[in-house]
Amino acid sequence: MATIVCEGLTKRYGAVTALEALDLTIAHGEFMVLLGPSGCGKTTTLNLIAGLEEASAGRLLFDGRDVTWLPPHRREVAMVFQSYALYPNKTVFENIAFPLRLRRTPRAGIERAVRAAAEQLEIAHLLDRRPHQLSGGQRQRVALGRAIVRNPAAFLMDEPLSNLDAALRLSMRSLIKRLHHQLRATFVYVTHDQAEAMTLADRIAVMRGGLIQQLDTPEGIYERPANLFVAGFLGSPPINLIEGRIEDGAFRRAELRLPAPRAEPGREVVLGLRPEDVEAPAPHLIPLAGRVELVSPLGSDTYAEVSGPAGTSLTLRVPKGWRVREGEGIEVGVDPARLHLFDRASERRIA
Ligand SMILES: Nc1ncnc2c1ncn2[C@@H]1O[C@H](COP(=O)(O)OP(=O)(O)OP(=O)(O)O)[C@@H](O)[C@H]1O
Numbered sequence: 322m323a324t325i326v327c328e329g330l331t332k333r334y335g336a337v338t339a340l341e342a343l344d345l346t347i348a349h350g351e352f353m354v355l356l357g358p359s360g361c362g363k364t365t366t367l368n369l370i371a372g373l374e375e376a377s378a379g380r381l382l383f384d385g386r387d388v389t390w391l392p393p394h395r396r397e398v399a400m401v402f403q404s405y406a407l408y409p410n411k412t413v414f415e416n417i418a419f420p421l422r423l424r425r426t427p428r429a430g431i432e433r434a435v436r437a438a439a440e441q442l443e444i445a446h447l448l449d450r451r452p453h454q455l456s457g458g459q460r461q462r463v464a465l466g467r468a469i470v471r472n473p474a475a476f477l478m479d480e481p482l483s484n485l486d487a488a489l490r491l492s493m494r495s496l497i498k499r500l501h502h503q504l505r506a507t508f509v510y511v512t513h514d515q516a517e518a519m520t521l522a523d524r525i526a527v528m529r530g531g532l533i534q535q536l537d538t539p540e541g542i543y544e545r546p547a548n549l550f551v552a553g554f555l556g557s558p559p560i561n562l563i564e565g566r567i568e569d570g571a572f573r574r575a576e577l578r579l580p581a582p583r584a585e586p587g588r589e590v591v592l593g594l595r596p597e598d599v600e601a602p603a604p605h606l607i608p609l610a611g612r613v614e615l616v617s618p619l620g621s622d623t624y625a626e627v628s629g630p631a632g633t634s635l636t637l638r639v640p641k642g643w644r645v646r647e648g649e650g651i652e653v654g655v656d657p658a659r660l661h662l663f664d665r666a667s668e669r670r671i672a
Contacts, residue, residue, distance in 0.1 A: 579657065583662075598656065
């Protein structure tokens with residue numbers, strides 16, 4: 322296990338700043354997910370931690386020890402890539418055994434470690450095969466096995482599941498979560514998939530443009546997004562964002578009026594309402610009415626595109642048991658405590 326500390330970690334490629342003075346502490350045994358759109362600096366961060374790239378500025382500490390200039394093989398971290406990076410001519414056994422052969426581990430030790438990892442990953446029956454005789458999911462298990470036998474202080478994973486189909490991604494996600502519980506090692510995991518981030522992470526660092534936008538638990542990020550970018554990036558279907566102004570302790574946009582007691586008057590704001598934060602109307606809820614334009618039944622849930630008050634277009638989750646039809650009216654209730662409010666200019670959360 323290792324605590325990983327990034328202190329002002331910066332990476333420039335010529336004029337491009339891929340990572341801007343990143344401060345991040347990853348605790349012993351923590352599952353940290355770096356989440357963000359393409360080009361936000363996730364892979365750069367992981368490569369710097371692995372030692373595959375050199376920092377332009379800043380420091381990297383493992384358990385208090387400065388490793389900024391240590392070569393990758395002396396960092397005791399294991400990297401797992403999207404592409405698996407297996408040796409095509411070696412068997413599964415030899416692929417997993419490879420790092421131990423490099424270390425000149427005695428044969429009995431190799432045999433024991435490879436078998437144990439293969440059992441853990443449920444690929445013990447595949448040890449004699451070669452990579453081309455395996456499915457994508459099995460190949461990724463081999464890559465994980467090769468990482469496990471090294472017994473590293475930290476596992477670094479760069480989009481390890483993105484080459485797999487949806488069903489397999491789900492089962493591999495569970496496997497990785499189980500491995501984290503069993504191994505009790507520090508995991509740093511890069512993805513642009515919000516569902517993967519939410520289900521795996523102890524904490525998520527949401528990144529954009531080489532900067533961390535928010536660092537919090539999955540619940541914290543979802544319930545209290547720090548800014549408009551984070552609010553829009555997490556949630557499927559995405560959060561409804563409505564521009565308006567604060568007047569008399571309320572959010573106002575034409576005839577639409579919602580309580581916003583904590584915001585200062587005159588402020589230009591954006592109101593956030595998650596599609597699932599509506600329910601059947603009730604006395605303690607604010608009524609919200611509109612016309613159903615489109616119904617999307619997804620099996621477990623049904624969503625409606627609704628033309629709402631003040632020219633808004635909203636996506637709402639239809640309350641359980643309701644039947645809604647396109648072209649008809651709909652009225653739901655909104656709990657004011659579930660609304661999000663952001664400053665329009667700074668895009669930061671107000672309440
Ligand atoms: N070797 C390089 N030379 C020049 N620019 C680079 C290099 N590697 C990365 N960059 C730039 O640095 C920025 C961050 O890249 P990085 O790969 O860390 O992003 P990412 O969030 O991992 O994206 P993706 O999900 O697409 O892999 C991008 O603007 C990218 O174009």
